[in-house]
Amino acid sequence: MTNPHLKTVEQRLLWLSHWMIHNANHIRPKADGIKVGGHQASSASMVSILTALYFTALRPQDRVAVKPHASPIFHAMQYLMGNLDRERMENFRGYGGVQSYPSRTKDVDDVDFSTGSVGLGVAVTAFASVIQDYVAAKPWAGNQPMGRMIALMGDAELDEGNIYECLQEGWKHELRNCWWVIDYNRQSLDGVVREGLWSRIEAIFGAFGWDVVRVKYGALQRAAFAEPGGEALRQWIDACPNQLYSALTYQGGAVWRARLMDDLGDQGDVSALIGRRDDAELAALMENLGGNCVDTMAEVFASIDHDRPTCFLAYTVKGWGTPIAGHKDNHGGLMTKAQMAGWQVQMGVAQGQEWDRFATVRNVEGFKAYLASVPFFAKGTRRLHDGAIPVPGIELAVDREISTQTAFGKILDQLARGDSTLAERLVTTSPDVTGTTGLGPWVNRRKLFARNPLADTFRAENIPSTAKWDFTPEGQHIELGIAEMNLFLLLAAAGLSHSLFGRRLIPVGTLYDPFVCRGLDALNYACYQDARFIVAGTPSGVTLAPEGGAHQSVGTPLIGMSQDGLAAFEPAFADELAVIMEWAFDYLQRDGGGEGGGDPDERTWLRDQTGGSVYLRLSTNPIEQPGRRHDQAFRQGAIDGAYWLRPPGPNCDVVIAYQGVVVPEAIRAAGMISEGRRDVGVLAVTSADRLNAGWTAAQRARARGNAAARSHVETLLQSLPRDCTLVTVIDGHPATLSWLGAVAGHCTIPLGVEHFGQTGSIGDLYRHFGIDADTIARRVGGLTAGRPIPGRAA
The missing domain is CATH 1.10.760 (Cytochrome Bc1 Complex; Chain D, domain 2)
Structure with missing residues (x-):
């Protein structure tokens, strides 16, 4: 039986969304001379789909990623339901108003998944479904009902490669409870979709085990x-x-x-x-067409009585129901003032009632009663919570040479041996490089996750192997194929488990550090969601010498510094890594103060109060360890970003500041320099990111009148003589540390790697790029009276 209220909801959402956009572009005073925008046509094409989905099909446990350009419809819906105030609606795409695209962290209404970078919001729903299965399989899951993970997408989003990478991964993990609804309007920003695309869509989705439902006729x-x-x-x-x-x-x-x-x-x-x-x-x-018929869409959604992944191909007209419907330029186009005036009469909205939620509703009380009865909205906001998990002390005593990658594996193995709640909630994942990034011992103990058990054939056949690959519902490692985009999308989903499913996970992912760039869009997307996870990029830098340039990372330290929501570390020693990981397990559980409430207060931009995710840049090169260190200055310094490995004396005129695996070169160079100079200092930088963030935060505090504000790096460098020279060294881009000279005005010689590497030994490549001890010493040897010889200054 047709629901008489659905058409009313549809028309209310169509009007309110378009008026919001019109107001932002043609009525609200403009501070800038540019179009505000808002995608009226892209919203109109999907209004019937959203109405049918949210008001007939969804349950509170279902989660939805809304097509970015349908954001106005989503916000209009929240406004209609009384979950969003008029002030924010009037300020659409303005400062403090509703966002251009749905955002978990910037919008105040109930956004499940941020969207905006097209394709990513679609793919993350598949990984959220995998994570839901992972949680449900565990004895600590509780009785949370299983929800459907739903993506509303434009047909042009099917041009995005991560969609197809995701399809294959979903097939491998027996994807279920996942719906993708395609707004098949056959128009994109610059053109019209080619004829016959529907047949390709059906073939591709069918090949990966999806049911495809074509909704062509209303x-x-x-x-x-x-x-x-x-x-x-x-x-x-x-x-x-x-x-x-x-x-x-x-x-x-x-x-x-x-x-x-x-x-x-x-x-x-x-x-x-x-x-x-x-x-x-x-x-x-x-x-x-089917996608523009709210009754048809409601019937189709109601007909699905299984949990198989389902793709709805909903035929629509772009701009449906408006004067610009069907025009090929309507993607970024707007109705003119004249068109809007005529359409307002057609829609029956009286002058002065444009913002009235129930302007055209005849039986307002009956309509309000209907809205209050809609199951999806009945329980209010659906952001769930789970308490913080205690972090056990992490210590790694080593008195021999070891790499940070090996130390990382040992720390996880140590956790795997125990029975802490943290270890129980820890889930690891990697794109086909599990064994070569240090996760092997963890996986051997904690097994791989699959909904249906699968025995290790090699073990069953008594073939010796260091890897024990048993798949089981109790497993705690999710093995992925080689696509790095999938890694970061899975981390995004797992890092939101506490909010989506009410059970906190501690996700840890690994990948080869050079390939962070291959998944960078998805990493940025995960951080924008405020998902919480640890990612280890290893091995890194030209220190991976025999592998050559394609497997050597140069710019990843700068990515770690620039990526919001991600605290980046590059420890040199195993004890540093142990301290950092213990801190990181707590840091990623701290209250995300920005969720749905805009940016955290500026004083928290270092994120020590609000928390975030953590990036570890690790190496395979074993280095000599410094022995046991337990002093608080070391521990806190490793967390804050730096500490004095060799404190400078009162007459110090040279400090070598290094980050990461080049520490042996820095130490040897300091010894060589000390033969002709006294009081040489060696600064161990564990996080240029944390140092820089603290420094800029202190500068902002002083600008606001807090003259006593001092950052950690300012405290470290404050005792250095004015004419002291800093030599910075890193197996990565030299800009990572070159800014240190600006903290207190010291002359700086930045050393690092600026070009693609090549094959060779570590010594060969260090000498080639000038980050070896001899080159460091020679650069310092060029100093006269604490200043570089002309022509040698950095």
Whole structure:
């Protein structure tokens, strides 16, 4: 039975979303001379889909990623439900207003997944479904109901490669409870989608085990097809090219009539079918595609009675129901003031009632009662919570040479041996490099996750192997294929588990450090969601010498510094890594103060109060360890970003500041320099990111009048003589540390790697790039009276 309120909801959302955009572009005073924008046509094409989904199909446990350009519809829906105030609606795309695209962290309404970077919001729903299965399989899961992870997407998003990487990964992990609804309007920003795309979509999704439901005809069209002559009309619609269908839609009922009569007239029944409808009725019939028919979409959603992944191919008209429907320029176009005035009359909205939530509703009290009964909204906000998990002390006593990558594996193995709650909630993942990034011992003890058990064939056949690859629902490692985009999308989903599913996970992912760049868009997306995880990039730098340039990372330290929401560390010693990881397990559980409430207060931009994710840049090169260190200055310094490995004396004129694996070169160079100079200092930088963030935060505090504000790096360098020279060294881009000279005005010689490497030994490449001890010493040897010789200054 048709729900009489659905059409009212649909029309209210259509009007409110478009008025919000119109107000931002044509009524609200402009501070800048640029178009505000807002994608009216892209919103209109999906209004029936959102109405049917949210008001008939969804349950509170379901989670939705809304198509970025349908953001106005989503916000209008929240406004209609009383979950969003008018002030924010009026300030759409303005400072403090609702965001251009749905955002978990910037919007105050109930956004499940941020969207905006097209394709990523779609793919993350598949990984959220995998994480939901992971949580449900564990004895600590509780009785949370299983929800559907749903993506509302534009057909142009199918151009994004991460969609197809995700499809294959979902197939491998027996994806279920996942719906993707494609707004098949066959228009993109600059053109019209090629003919026959639907057949490719069905073939691709079908190949990966998805059910594909084609929703092509609305209720009006299906009724017309049942009339005499209706089959001929259906065949004409099926054969009509996309561009022509859109053009006829824009031109309206009279042009529809002329074209249909030219092509189908004089056929008796068909001519009569067309003739029984006036121009407005004929236009409504021809524009009544399945995705633009709220009753049809509601029926289709209700027909799904299984948990198999399902793709709905919903045919729509871009700009449906508005004066710009079908025009090829409507993607970024806006209705003019004249068009809006005429449309306002057509929509029945009286002057002065544009923002009235119930302006056109006849039975307001009955309509309010209906809205209050909608299951999806009945329980209010659906942000769940889970308490912080205690972090056990982490110590790694080593008195021999060891690499940070090996130390990382040992720390996880140490946790795997124990029975802490942290170890129970820890989930690891890696894109086909589990064994070579240090996760092997953890996986051997904690096994791999799969909904259905799968024995290790090699073990069953008694073939010796260091890897024990048993798949089981109790497993705590999710093995991925080689796509780094999938890694970061899975980390995003796992890092939101406490909010989405009410059970906190501690996600840890690993990948080869050079390939951080291959998943960078998804990493940025995960951080924008405020997902919480640890990612280890290893091995890193030209220190991975025999592998050559394609497997050597140069710019990743700068990525770690620039990525918001990600605290980046590059420890040199195993004890530093142990301190940092113990801190990181707590840091990623701290209250995300920005969730749904805009940016955290500026004083927290270092994020020590609000927390975030953590990036570890590690190496495979074993180095000599400094022995046991337990002093608080060392521990706190490793967390804050630096400490004195060799404190400078009162007459210090040279400090070597290093980050990461180049520490042996820095120490040897300091010894060589000390033969002719006294009081040489060696600064161990564990996090240029944390140092820099603290420094800029202190500068802001002083600018606001707090003259006593001092950052950690300022405290470290404050005792150095003014004419002391800093030599910075890193196996990475030298800009990572070159800013240190600006803290207190010291002359700085930045050493690092600026170009692709090549194969060779570590010594060969260190000498080639000038980050070896001899080169460091020679650069210092060029100093005269504490200043570089002309021509040698950095």
